[in-house]
Every structure is written in C-alpha cells, then in structure tokens.
Amino acid sequence: MTSVIELGPHQLALEEPMYFRVKLEGDRVAGLDVQPGQVHRGMEHLVMRRNLYQNITLLERLCSLCSNSHPSTFCSAIEEVAGVAIPERAEYLRAVADEIKRIASHLFCCAVQANLIGQTALFRRAMEVREIMQRSKEAIYGNRMDLAANCIGGVRYDLTPDAAMYLARQMEAMKAPLDELYLQFQNNPAIMARTAGVGVLPRLEAIECAVVGPVARACGIDYDVRKKSPYGAYDRLEFSTSLQQAGDVRARNLVRLAEARQSVSLIEQCLAGLVPGPLCADLLPEIPAGEAVAKSEAPRGELVYYLRTDGTDFPLRLKWRVPSYMNWDALKVMLHGEPVANIPLIVNSIDPCIACTDR
Amino acid sequence: MQDQVKETPAEPVRLFRINTGSCNGCDVELAVTAAVDEFDVEQLGCRYTEEPHEADILLITGPLTVRARNEALRLYAEAPETKVTVAVGVCPVSGGVFRDSYAVDGPVQRYLPVDLNVPGCPPRPQALLAGIAQARDLWRARSKGVDAVFAAPPLAKPADEPAQQFPIRGRMSFDPKACVDCRMCRHVCAAGAIHFDIKGDKGDRHLRSQSPGSPEGVRLTLWHNSCVFCGLCSHYCPTGALSVTGDWHLAHRGGQTFRFSEQGEVPYTPCSGCGSPLIAVAPELLHAAFRRPTPEIEHIKTLCPACRQQLSIGAVRR
Known part of the structure; x- marks a missing residue:
C-alpha cells in the first residue's frame, strides 16, 4: 500500500522550517521529496548589494549555528584577493572562535537527537553542558551566537591574559562532561537500541552523494579540510580526524562528540601557542580586482567560498557551497526502508542547516 | 499585577513559536528557554505548546520570507483573539541585515499587529x-479586558561575574562630541541601521522654516530595531564616537518601534x-592623527x- 505524507518542522522537531513529502510503502519510507525555500532570504542577491565590510556581518547571519565559519572563510577569500597575510596571533584567534562554535553546534545536534529518542534527561544534560560554551562565548565575544570575531585582515577581538585564563578554565570544565556524553552515546543500551543500525549510509553511497563533515567521517571517509588542506593555524595544531565506520545515526554522533572533545584540545593548543602581535594586518587594505576560492571545515563539513571582485567595495560575485546541501541529498539513502517513526531522528542526525542551504 | 498572579496560579501561559525564515539564532536561544533550568520559561509560569490554537503568546522570529509568509499568517490566524504577539530579535521588526531583498516580505507588522519587540541578534x-x-503580563491584562498600562518590570542585572568582566554587546551609544562626520559607520553597517541627515537642510522642512539655507548640524540616527549589535x-x-554598551534591557511595546533609536547632533x-x-x-581624531597637536595644527583645525589650502599652498586647488 503506497501513501504520501507531508511532514513539517513541528513533526520533524526542527528549529527551522523544512517540509518533506514522504512516499510510504506500508509504514516504511520509499521515497522522499525535500521542499526547501522557506528560509530563502535572497542572500546571493543581498551580498552583491552590500559592500565587503557589510558582508562580514551579513554572512555571519547566514546561519547562527555555524556563524563564525562564514565570515572567517569570506575574509580568507578577500585576503587571498588582496594578497594580505593575516598575523599569526589572528590565525590562532580565528581557530579559537571556530572551535568554540564547533563544540556548541555539535552539542546542540546531539541534544536534539537525545530528545527525539525520549532521553529527556540526557537532552537536558547536553544542553547544560552546552551552556558552558554559551557562557564562554558571551563572556569573550559579547554574544552567545554571533561572535563578531572577524574583520578583513585578521580578527577584531583579543584574548587578554584574564580572558585566556577564563577560557582555559571553561575548557577544563568541558572535558569530563564531554567524555561522559561520549560514553552515553557509545554504550547506553537504550540509546544504542534507537541509534545503532538506524539511518545507515553505506560508504559507497556516501562517496556518490559527496557528503562531507561528520556525516562523511561516520562512513569512514577520511576527509577534514583542516587536515587535507590546512588553513590558518591548523598546520601547527595536533589533532587526528575522528572516524567511524558504521555510517549510522550512532556513528555520526560519536564522530561529533569525539570532535567536540578534540576541539577542546585544539583551543588549549591555541591558547598555549598564542604569540603576541597585532590582531589585524591592515585596518583598511585595498581590495583589487580578482577572484579567490577559500574553504574551511565548518561544524557540518566543508564550506567553500568563491569571491570575485572588481576593485570596488562591492563584490562582483559571491557564491558559496554549504555542507548541508550534499548531506541532505543523502537523506534519501538513509531514510529508505526506515519506519516513519525514525524520520525525525535520521533527519536531525545529519544536523541539517536549513538557513545555510536555503539562504 | 503581582497580587493577581498569586490569586490565580492555575493554568500556565502557553507560548507558540513561528519561524518566518530566521537564521536560527533566535530559535536556538528560544530552545534554551525550554531546555536549560536556569532560563526555563516555567519560572515565569509559561510553557511551550505545539498547537497554534492553544497559543496565548506568539513568538515570531525571522524577517518573514516570501515562502514562509502564508504558513506564518495561517498559524497567526489560528491562535485565539486574545493572543499577544512578540517579535523576537530585530528581523521581524525591520528585516535586520536581510532587509531590501526580493525574498523578504517583512517587516511582519505589514501583515499583523506586533505587541512587543525584543531586540537582539539574537537576544540573550x-x-x-x-x-x-x-x-505574559500583557496577555493577563488583555484576557481580563484591560489593555495594558504596564510598566516594564524591574529586571535583575546579569549576575555572572565573567560577563561583567567582559561586557556583552548590547545597545549602541553615540557621542556626537567625538564624531567627525566621516560616515564610516554607515558604510560598514550591514543592517542599514545608521542614517545621517543634515539638520536645517532641504529635507527637514520644519527646521528649514526656522533657518532657511543655513544648515545647523549633522544628525546621526541609529535605529535599535534594525541594529544587529555586531559592533562593526x-x-x-x-574616534570612538560609537561605542557598544552592555545594555540588553531593550524590550519595548510595538507602538514605540520607530521611536526606539539613538540620536545625536554634530553642530556646524x-x-x-x-x-x-x-x-x-x-x-x-587629532589625537589619533598627531598624538600631540601643535598650535599650528590647532589653528588649522578651525x-x-x-581656507586650509589657501594657508598652506597660497591658493585654492580645484
């Protein structure tokens, strides 16, 4: 018996409006039609009507969960065009901002999934742990979501010795809770029952869909931009790519939690390596005509920016490819043959960023 | 108001969220008010509902995109008559950074009355x-048939010590004495929150009648309902004429929307x-350029x- 149902943000437990038309065979998913566009704000049009400075702030609001990755990658592209090398201290400070956002983003994703499988206590626990990050962001950057850390040529915040010590204490406070959450997602039988073997994306299909980020690394694909083409401070930082092989919901969460733990170590390394020096190469560098591609590892995976300038303050073209674009295409594979009840969990397991993708 | 609350402890006030195409910042922070004890709306006698027809308070986020409009308006219409509508973040009020896009159909007050604005990007x-x-107080008053003369309740100052040590990014403040009218602030403002006009100029009819032809000064207006608090x-x-304050107590009634701004005048x-x-x-600016200005510089600055060119090269270059 074939039927078609429509699911919206309230059924899918998403923070953002996304609509699915799902074809069912009995109570199993047979086909999927994603209906995007609710969060389409005409960003590619808007960025061309704003100058390069305005775009730093505009792009930070492309999506609040990966809000630092957008302006930092955009600024890298401008710096590439302008031939500006950012100071070493700024490289470390950009990495700190990126990693702080990564931890908070991954924890939010895991928390939402815990809620979906009825683990309310674990959901609240993960959100409480995330609050340590939220408080840190607000204390250091002045806002809990949008850090306003970047400017063309470097960063516009500094870590005073006091702030660095505060951040180091907060990182210390993250370690035990992150380890505890990892063990929960790894071994708790109730969680395993709902997440292991669910929403499987086989490695070959993962390659075919060109998925990126934790979704790819949960299928054993060893791809992390920070390792494959290191940018900023990442060539001086010690870390390994977190990998899992199973390609299911559980594997994706284990990758995320392992990465969050690794981000704590990355931030500690940045604090240790923070050399004194200027924060910004040049307050108002000249941006000549040119084009550049910049990429980075956002919390959801590889983020690619293309920028073309014509010597004026306005970009001639600015285009970006966000990780969720490929990842949500792979939902068709993950959801195939799954019961309806698993749809919200599997959708959330790719951590879809609709604001980024609809833009 | 407080006494009335104690007399009727009964039903929690129900909150319903409508995302009209936001960047998810406000939505994630609203999720925090459902999930983290410290910020739980239960302490206010509220709870979230998933049913629009149960909604006492509508929390609207996002700039109202063209695609999200019909669904948002449908949900709004489904909520009871007595509902109180709250614009969360600056997007529903002004479009924030997303204004002037073909895909944005806001601000939401084009389609529905907004009772309360809670500016922020996102609000903490x-x-x-x-x-x-x-x-909630407004809703309680409204459901008793009184519409609302109410004072903003006194709010606790942020207690957490590090947040005071490193202040949060709140409302912007303008010091006209330090402003040199370079307008770099307007140039970098993604949200178009900063407006310059010349007081006594043609556009300002009221003032023109007082002083025809002679402009009195340059006026900066910064609209807090468009500002996204990025501090750029x-x-x-x-010169540090614009500075970020730690003031986040910004909630105000819908009727105040366009009066909620920072203004300052730099006289000619x-x-x-x-x-x-x-x-x-x-x-x-003199300090930034010269550290310690000489008497000659002090003279030239007037x-x-x-006249400066006349003084230094003996003629005016055109």
Whole structure:
C-alpha cells in the first residue's frame, strides 16, 4: 500500500522550517521529496548589494549555528584577493572562535537527537553542558551566537591574559562532561537500541552523494579540510580526524562528540601557542580586482567560498557551497526502508542547516 | 499585577513559536528557554505548546520570507483573539541585515499587529525571559479586558561575574562630541541601521522654516530595531564616537518601534577664515592623527578645506 505524507518542522522537531513529502510503502519510507525555500532570504542577491565590510556581518547571519565559519572563510577569500597575510596571533584567534562554535553546534545536534529518542534527561544534560560554551562565548565575544570575531585582515577581538585564563578554565570544565556524553552515546543500551543500525549510509553511497563533515567521517571517509588542506593555524595544531565506520545515526554522533572533545584540545593548543602581535594586518587594505576560492571545515563539513571582485567595495560575485546541501541529498539513502517513526531522528542526525542551504 | 498572579496560579501561559525564515539564532536561544533550568520559561509560569490554537503568546522570529509568509499568517490566524504577539530579535521588526531583498516580505507588522519587540541578534536568554514576562503580563491584562498600562518590570542585572568582566554587546551609544562626520559607520553597517541627515537642510522642512539655507548640524540616527549589535561601526569608527554598551534591557511595546533609536547632533561651526559651516575636528581624531597637536595644527583645525589650502599652498586647488 503506497501513501504520501507531508511532514513539517513541528513533526520533524526542527528549529527551522523544512517540509518533506514522504512516499510510504506500508509504514516504511520509499521515497522522499525535500521542499526547501522557506528560509530563502535572497542572500546571493543581498551580498552583491552590500559592500565587503557589510558582508562580514551579513554572512555571519547566514546561519547562527555555524556563524563564525562564514565570515572567517569570506575574509580568507578577500585576503587571498588582496594578497594580505593575516598575523599569526589572528590565525590562532580565528581557530579559537571556530572551535568554540564547533563544540556548541555539535552539542546542540546531539541534544536534539537525545530528545527525539525520549532521553529527556540526557537532552537536558547536553544542553547544560552546552551552556558552558554559551557562557564562554558571551563572556569573550559579547554574544552567545554571533561572535563578531572577524574583520578583513585578521580578527577584531583579543584574548587578554584574564580572558585566556577564563577560557582555559571553561575548557577544563568541558572535558569530563564531554567524555561522559561520549560514553552515553557509545554504550547506553537504550540509546544504542534507537541509534545503532538506524539511518545507515553505506560508504559507497556516501562517496556518490559527496557528503562531507561528520556525516562523511561516520562512513569512514577520511576527509577534514583542516587536515587535507590546512588553513590558518591548523598546520601547527595536533589533532587526528575522528572516524567511524558504521555510517549510522550512532556513528555520526560519536564522530561529533569525539570532535567536540578534540576541539577542546585544539583551543588549549591555541591558547598555549598564542604569540603576541597585532590582531589585524591592515585596518583598511585595498581590495583589487580578482577572484579567490577559500574553504574551511565548518561544524557540518566543508564550506567553500568563491569571491570575485572588481576593485570596488562591492563584490562582483559571491557564491558559496554549504555542507548541508550534499548531506541532505543523502537523506534519501538513509531514510529508505526506515519506519516513519525514525524520520525525525535520521533527519536531525545529519544536523541539517536549513538557513545555510536555503539562504 | 503581582497580587493577581498569586490569586490565580492555575493554568500556565502557553507560548507558540513561528519561524518566518530566521537564521536560527533566535530559535536556538528560544530552545534554551525550554531546555536549560536556569532560563526555563516555567519560572515565569509559561510553557511551550505545539498547537497554534492553544497559543496565548506568539513568538515570531525571522524577517518573514516570501515562502514562509502564508504558513506564518495561517498559524497567526489560528491562535485565539486574545493572543499577544512578540517579535523576537530585530528581523521581524525591520528585516535586520536581510532587509531590501526580493525574498523578504517583512517587516511582519505589514501583515499583523506586533505587541512587543525584543531586540537582539539574537537576544540573550535573560532578555528573552524579560520580554516573555512582559508579554505574559500583557496577555493577563488583555484576557481580563484591560489593555495594558504596564510598566516594564524591574529586571535583575546579569549576575555572572565573567560577563561583567567582559561586557556583552548590547545597545549602541553615540557621542556626537567625538564624531567627525566621516560616515564610516554607515558604510560598514550591514543592517542599514545608521542614517545621517543634515539638520536645517532641504529635507527637514520644519527646521528649514526656522533657518532657511543655513544648515545647523549633522544628525546621526541609529535605529535599535534594525541594529544587529555586531559592533562593526564601533570597530571602524576612528574616534570612538560609537561605542557598544552592555545594555540588553531593550524590550519595548510595538507602538514605540520607530521611536526606539539613538540620536545625536554634530553642530556646524563657522570656519575661522571665511565663515562657511564646517564640522569641527574632534580632539579624538587629532589625537589619533598627531598624538600631540601643535598650535599650528590647532589653528588649522578651525579652517575649512578651502581656507586650509589657501594657508598652506597660497591658493585654492580645484
């Protein structure tokens, strides 16, 4: 018996409006039609009507969960065009901002999934742990979501010795809770029952869909931009790519939690390596005509920016490819043959960023 | 108001969220007010509902995209008549950074009345709670048939020590004495929150009748309902005329929407050479440029560009 149902943000437990038309065979998913566009704000049009400075702030609001990755990658592209090398201290400070956002983003994703499988206590626990990050962001950057850390040529915040010590204490406070959450997602039988073997994306299909980020690394694909083409401070930082092989919901969460733990170590390394020096190469560098591609590892995976300038303050073209674009295409594979009840969990397991993708 | 609350402890006030195409910042922070004890809306006697027809308070986020409009308006219509509508973040009020896009159909008050604005980008949970508390009081008054003369409840100052040590990015403040009218702030403002106009100029009819032809000064208006609190204006301001304050107590009634701004006027002074109006050079700029200005510089600063050229090269270059 074939039927078609429509699911919206309230059924899918998403923070953002996304609509699915799902074809069912009995109570199993047979086909999927994603209906995007609710969060389409005409960003590619808007960025061309704003100058390069305005775009730093505009792009930070492309999506609040990966809000630092957008302006930092955009600024890298401008710096590439302008031939500006950012100071070493700024490289470390950009990495700190990126990693702080990564931890908070991954924890939010895991928390939402815990809620979906009825683990309310674990959901609240993960959100409480995330609050340590939220408080840190607000204390250091002045806002809990949008850090306003970047400017063309470097960063516009500094870590005073006091702030660095505060951040180091907060990182210390993250370690035990992150380890505890990892063990929960790894071994708790109730969680395993709902997440292991669910929403499987086989490695070959993962390659075919060109998925990126934790979704790819949960299928054993060893791809992390920070390792494959290191940018900023990442060539001086010690870390390994977190990998899992199973390609299911559980594997994706284990990758995320392992990465969050690794981000704590990355931030500690940045604090240790923070050399004194200027924060910004040049307050108002000249941006000549040119084009550049910049990429980075956002919390959801590889983020690619293309920028073309014509010597004026306005970009001639600015285009970006966000990780969720490929990842949500792979939902068709993950959801195939799954019961309806698993749809919200599997959708959330790719951590879809609709604001980024609809833009 | 407080006494009435104690008399009727009964039903929680129900909150319903409508995302009209936001960047998810406000939504994630609203999720915090459902998930984290410290910020839980339960402490205000509220709870979230998934049913629009149960909604006492509507929390609207996002700039109202074209695609999201019909669904948002449908949900709004489904909520009971007595509902209180709250715009969360600056997007529903002005479009924020997304204004002027073909894909954005806001601001939401084009389609529905907004009772309360809670500015922020996104507002911190403390600000969300303060706004929700006001909305709750408004709803209680409204469901008793009184519409609302109410004072904003006194709010606790942020208690957490590090946040005071490193202040949060709140409302912008403008110091006209330091402004040199370079307008870099307007140039870098993604949200178009900063507006300059010349007081006494053609556009300002009221003032023109008082002083025809002679502009009195340059006026900066910064609209807090469009500002996204990024602080980029302050970062690029060469004299520190714009600065970020830690003030996040910004919730206000819908009727105040367009009055909620920061304004300051930089007066023209006559050039000491020819008398034509000029904006005086602020001491902050002189300090930035020369550290310790010489008497000669102090003299030159009172001259208009033409008189300065006359003085230094003996003629006006065109």
